[in-house]
Structure formats: structure tokens, C-alpha cells
Amino acid sequence: MSRWHISLILGGVITVLVAGAALVSRIWTPADPTAMDIMARLQAPNAAHWFGTDQIGRDVLSIIMAGAWTSLGIAVVATAIGGALGTLLGVTAAARGGRTERLVMSLNGVLFAFPPILSAILLGALLGPGAVTAITAIGCFMVPVFARISRAAAIQNWARDYIAAARMAGKSDARITAEHVLPNIMPQIIVQLAIQTGLAILSEAGLSFLGMGVSPPTPSWGRMLSESQTFLGSAPHLVLAPGLAIAITVLGLNLLGDGLRDLTDPRRGQRA
Amino acid sequence: MIPTRLRRLAAALLMLLVTSLVIFLAIEAAPGDPAEIMLGTSAQADTLAALRSQLGLDRPLMVRYAAWLGGVVTGDLGQSYTYGVPVAGLIAERMLVTLPLTLMATVLAVVVSVPLGVMAAARPGRAGDGLASVFAQMGIAVPNFWIGLLLILGFALKLRWFPTGGFPGWGDAGIGAIRSLVLPAIALAIPQAAVLTRVTRAAVLDIASEDFVRTARAKGLSRRRALWRHVVPNALLPVVTMLGLQIPFLISGAVLVENVFNLPGIGTLAYQALSQRDLIVVQNVVLLFAVIVLVVNAGTDALYARLDPRLRGRA
Numbered sequence: 305m306s307r308w309h310i311s312l313i314l315g316g317v318i319t320v321l322v323a324g325a326a327l328v329s330r331i332w333t334p335a336d337p338t339a340m341d342i343m344a345r346l347q348a349p350n351a352a353h354w355f356g357t358d359q360i361g362r363d364v365l366s367i368i369m370a371g372a373w374t375s376l377g378i379a380v381v382a383t384a385i386g387g388a389l390g391t392l393l394g395v396t397a398a399a400r401g402g403r404t405e406r407l408v409m410s411l412n413g414v415l416f417a418f419p420p421i422l423s424a425i426l427l428g429a430l431l432g433p434g435a436v437t438a439i440t441a442i443g444c445f446m447v448p449v450f451a452r453i454s455r456a457a458a459i460q461n462w463a464r465d466y467i468a469a470a471r472m473a474g475k476s477d478a479r480i481t482a483e484h485v486l487p488n489i490m491p492q493i494i495v496q497l498a499i500q501t502g503l504a505i506l507s508e509a510g511l512s513f514l515g516m517g518v519s520p521p522t523p524s525w526g527r528m529l530s531e532s533q534t535f536l537g538s539a540p541h542l543v544l545a546p547g548l549a550i551a552i553t554v555l556g557l558n559l560l561g562d563g564l565r566d567l568t569d570p571r572r573g574q575r576a
Numbered sequence: 577m578i579p580t581r582l583r584r585l586a587a588a589l590l591m592l593l594v595t596s597l598v599i600f601l602a603i604e605a606a607p608g609d610p611a612e613i614m615l616g617t618s619a620q621a622d623t624l625a626a627l628r629s630q631l632g633l634d635r636p637l638m639v640r641y642a643a644w645l646g647g648v649v650t651g652d653l654g655q656s657y658t659y660g661v662p663v664a665g666l667i668a669e670r671m672l673v674t675l676p677l678t679l680m681a682t683v684l685a686v687v688v689s690v691p692l693g694v695m696a697a698a699r700p701g702r703a704g705d706g707l708a709s710v711f712a713q714m715g716i717a718v719p720n721f722w723i724g725l726l727l728i729l730g731f732a733l734k735l736r737w738f739p740t741g742g743f744p745g746w747g748d749a750g751i752g753a754i755r756s757l758v759l760p761a762i763a764l765a766i767p768q769a770a771v772l773t774r775v776t777r778a779a780v781l782d783i784a785s786e787d788f789v790r791t792a793r794a795k796g797l798s799r800r801r802a803l804w805r806h807v808v809p810n811a812l813l814p815v816v817t818m819l820g821l822q823i824p825f826l827i828s829g830a831v832l833v834e835n836v837f838n839l840p841g842i843g844t845l846a847y848q849a850l851s852q853r854d855l856i857v858v859q860n861v862v863l864l865f866a867v868i869v870l871v872v873n874a875g876t877d878a879l880y881a882r883l884d885p886r887l888r889g890r891a
Binding site for chain 1: 587590591594595598599602603605606713714716717718719721722725726728729733824825827828831832835836846847850853855858862865866867869870873
């Protein structure tokens with residue numbers, strides 16, 4: 305079994321499991337993730353609470369499952385918006401060239417100067433914390449990433465013979481982009497979607513760690529880590545569970561992206 | 577040559593201008609009256625008006641923007657609304673923590689990742705390569721603030737080798753300061769090192785298959801000599817580029833890691849200023865970070881062009 309097979313399968317399985325846990329949490333969790341039980345607070349992992357309980361006796365496994373919905377939800381929406389806008393800008397730049405291309409690249413430069421945390425601080429001043437702030441901050445940073453990749457890929461396609469043929473057939477730039485360029489660069493975009501969703505999960509966790517993500521009582525992995533700091537010495541399981549959840553989810557998405565890349569680009573697959 | 581450079585410089589300046597305008601307008605639109613924040617909600621209307629005019633807040637929008645830009649150029653960033661001290665001094669003081677922290681992390685990341693990446697590429701598919709790729713995958717996936725928490729748990733709470741957080745200042749020959757920066761620097765360095773390991777490995781593999789390397793080998797150079805004399809120096813190009821591209825992540829990471837270790841750096845300053853609605857501090861810190869990213873990117877491009885003769889004179 306070659307390396308990309310392993311990446312693809314392992315990454316796919318992890319991603320499906322995390323997404324499954326997020327979906328299941330909407331209808332069932334082992335316990336109510338908001339139900340307090342002060343008598344059972346700060347319990348280490350045991351038979352009744354597999355991942356232990358937190359400072360007010362909530363079941364950590366249930367919060368982790370519900371948190372998966374929050375993290376994945378914000379990450380997927382932010383990546384989808386950033387990916388769509390970025391790709392649109394990228395293929396437009398490639399199709400039009402000249403002034404449009406320079407404008408897009410400059411816009412990219414400006415957006416790239418605002419890492420998610422920075423835009424979240426700026427947006428936090430404007431809108432206050434919350435899901436919209438987090439999604440906008442993360443999505444904005446995705447735009448230049450997708451614009452750069454899709455532009456580079458699209459430019460390669462524009463040099464091909466079949467595009468020249470389509471042009472001679474009288475098709476407009478927009479139509480050629482939609483009918484020929486976009487389908488051809490889609491594999492690269494899909495690979496990036498997987499990898500960037502992973503990065504978005506990390507950003508979302510960072511934002512909620514700082515208190516700039518979703519507000520309580522909506523569970524979030526980042527805020528769990530932030531709250532765990534107080535009990536670092538007495539209840540280390542509170543630090544381990546959310547951190548592992550983040551790391552495993554991101555690892556899965558990265559492996560999936562790598563596997564897909566090697567699958568769609570045979571040249572790389574052979575070399576790896 | 578010169579027109580290309582000038583055009584680049586002009587584009588970079590324009591980008592800086594647009595960036596500063598975006599930041600200024602966002603902060604302008606943000607709710608909260610600075611005068612009210614400084615004097616409290618119970619202040620008299622005429623006192624508030626007097627302070628507003630003293631702060632120059634009664635001037636038109638564009639005049640204030642120009643005044644801010646002028647201040648940025650001359651180093652006068654205004655007064656902090658909550659601390660009542662000049663913002664420039666506040667930033668400079670906090671820089672004494674953030675700058676050493678990010679430098680230590682970057683050096684650490686390079687020192688770990690370059691040898692690891694070269695080792696992985698020298699014997700692809702062997703144990704060393706496997707180890708490097710596991711490190712790279714794990715390092716990219718773990719959040720740096722979580723690494724920070726784990727380091728505190730292991731090396732500060734259990735082993736007691738390092739403090740759990742805080743910063744004693746640069747007195748006392750800086751030993752206390754360095755000690756309190758070690759764990760945060762490691763936390764910040766691991767994700768960076770993971771990315772750089774990957775890039776180094778790919779770059780070395782890429783260069784190793786070039787004709788000039790084959791020529792060097794055909795001339796009788798040993799594998800090892802060809803690797804270190806011809807392959808590695810050329811492979812460092814993409815590594816330098818990646819270092820530049822990683823700056824936004826380094827900055828985000830610093831904000832988080834400073835928070836975990838309770839370090840009085842720029843990241844903590846921005847974060848605290850936001851929660852205290854000290855918007856003039858937020859405005860200037862965000863601009864500072866954005867300028868660093870833009871300048872480093874422009875610098876990386878220029879350096880890249882210098883290091884790779886094939887790119888000279890290209891836009």
C-alpha cells in the first residue's frame with residue numbers, strides 16, 4: 305500500500321468520525337453537555353464519565369462531541385466562504401490579466417496582512433465576539449490563499465490548446481472559465497479546502513481560547529482549554545481531551561488533503 | 577532594473593496605505609466614545625466635549641486619519657485611553673518581550689527543522705524520513721497554546737524547571753527573563769518547525785534531482801559533499817520564503833502563547849486593550865502587526881530575487 309493510500313484512508317476515516325460525532329451530538333450525547341452536577345465535579349475519567357467531568361460536573365465527552373459541531377461548523381462555513389470568494393478572484397485575475405490581475409494581487413496582499421486573530425481583534429472592537437466575528441476573521445484570511453492557488457492553476461490552463469480552441473469557437477472569458485478552467489482546477493481547490501478547513505479549526509480554537517469565539521453556553525474546544533488552565537495541576541484530563549480533539553481533527557483533515565493531492569497528481573504520488 | 581524596484585516600492589506603499597485606512601475606519605466605526613471611557617459614564621456633557629476637542633476627536637474624519645498617519649511617521653501614536661501614557665512607549669516596552677520571544681522561536685524552529693528535513697530527504701523512505709514526516713504532521717496539527725499548557729503541566733508544575741508564567745523583566749543579567757521565555761518559545765516553535773521540516777524535505781528532494789547535482793556527483797563528489805555543498809544551499813531558498821509566509825502565523829501564535837504564559841507582550845497588550853476598549857492602542861498594535869507582515873513579505877520577495885539570479889529584474 306503506497307503512502308497516499310494510507311494518508312487518504314486514515315484522513316478520511318478520522319474526518320468521517322469527527323463529522324459523525326458532530327452530527328450525532330445534535331440528537332444524542334452520553335449526558336446533557338450543559339447539565340451541572342456539582343457533587344461530581346472534576347472527576348478523572350471513569351466508567352460513568354469516559355473523559356471525566358469539568359469544574360461544574362458536566363460530562364467532558366458530551367461537551368467534546370457538542371464542541372465538534374461548533375468547531376467544524378465555523379471552520380467549514382469560513383472555509384467555504386473564503387474558498388468561494390478567493391477562487392472567484394483567482395480565476396477572474398487569470399482570465400482578465402492586466403489591471404484586474406494587479407488589483408486582485410494587491411487586495412490579496414492587504415488581506416494577507418490580517419491573520420485571523422488580528423482581524424478578530426479588529427472585528428471584535430466593531431461587532432463584539434461571536435460566531436459571525438470568528439467566521440469573518442477566518443474567512444478573510446482564506447481569500448488570498450485560494451486566490452493565489454486558483455490563479456496559478458488557472459493561468460496554466462489558459463495556456464493549453466483546448467482553451468485556444470474554445471476561444472476560436474467564440475466563447476467568452478467567463479464561459480471558458482466556468483466550462484473549462486474551473487472543472488480543471490477543481491482537484492487542487494478540493495485539496496486546499498481540506499487543508500484549510502484544518503487550519504480554520506486551529507484558528508477557531510485560538511479565537512475561542514481568547515474569548516473571541518462563540519459565547520457560552522455553546523460548547524467550544526478552545527474555551528474548554530481556556531477554562532482548564534485554572535485546574536491544570538488538579539485536573540489535567542480537562543487539558544488533554546479538548547487539545548487531543550483539536551489535534552486529531554486537524555491531523556485527519558491534513559492527511560485527507562495530502563492523500564487527495566497525491567491521488568489527483570500522480571507525479572507527486574510516485575515521488576513521495 | 578530601477579523601474580521594477582520603484583514599481584514594487586510604490587505598490588507596497590499603496591498597500592500599506594490601504595491597510596491603514598481599513599484599520600482606521602474599522603476602529604472609527606466601533607462603538608464606544610473614548611472621552612466617555614476616560615471619564616466614565618457619569619461625566620458632564622461639557623467636560624466630555626472639552627476632552628473630545630482636546631483629543632482632536634471633533635475634527636473631520638479625514639483630518640484625523642491624516643493626523644494619525646503623520647503621528648505614525650513621527651512616532652507619536654497618541655495617549656492610551658486607559659493607561660494615560662503614550663501608546664508608542666507602551667508598544668516599545670511590550671516589544672521587549674514579544675521580539676525576543678518570536679526570535680527565539682524562529683531560531684529554534686530553523687535549528688530543528690533544517691537538519692531534520694535534510695536528513696529525511698537524504699534517505700527518503702527510511703526510518704529518519706518516517707520520523708520527520710510524523711513530526712511534521714503532528715506539529716502542524718497541534719495548537720501552539722495547547723503545547724504551551726502541556727509544557728506548563730510537565731516542565732513547570734511537575735518538574736519545576738521553569739516558571740509557570742509571568743515575566744520578571746530584563747534585570748539580573750536577563751537570566752530570569754530567558755528562563756521565562758524558554759517554554760513559550762518552544763510552544764511557538766513547534767508548529768513553525770513542522771512546516772519548515774516539510775518545506776526543507778521537499779526542497780532538498782527537488783534540488784537533488786537537478787542536472788547540476790548529477791554533474792557534481794559525476795565529477796567524483798561524495799553523496800554527502802554534494803548534498804551539503806550543492807543541494808542544501810539551493811534548497812534554503814524555499815525555506816526562506818516559507819519563513820516569510822509564516823509571519824502571520826507567528827504573530828497569531830505569539831498572541832495566544834503570551835496569553836497562556838501571562839507574558840506582558842504586544843499580543844497581550846492588544847487583547848487587553850480590546851477588552852478595555854482602549855481602541856487607540858488596538859488601532860496602533862493592529863497596524864504594527866499588519867505592517868510587519870507586509871514588510872516581511874516584500875523583504876522576502878526581494879531577498880528571493882537576490883538569492884536566485886534567475887529571478888533578477890522580474891516583476
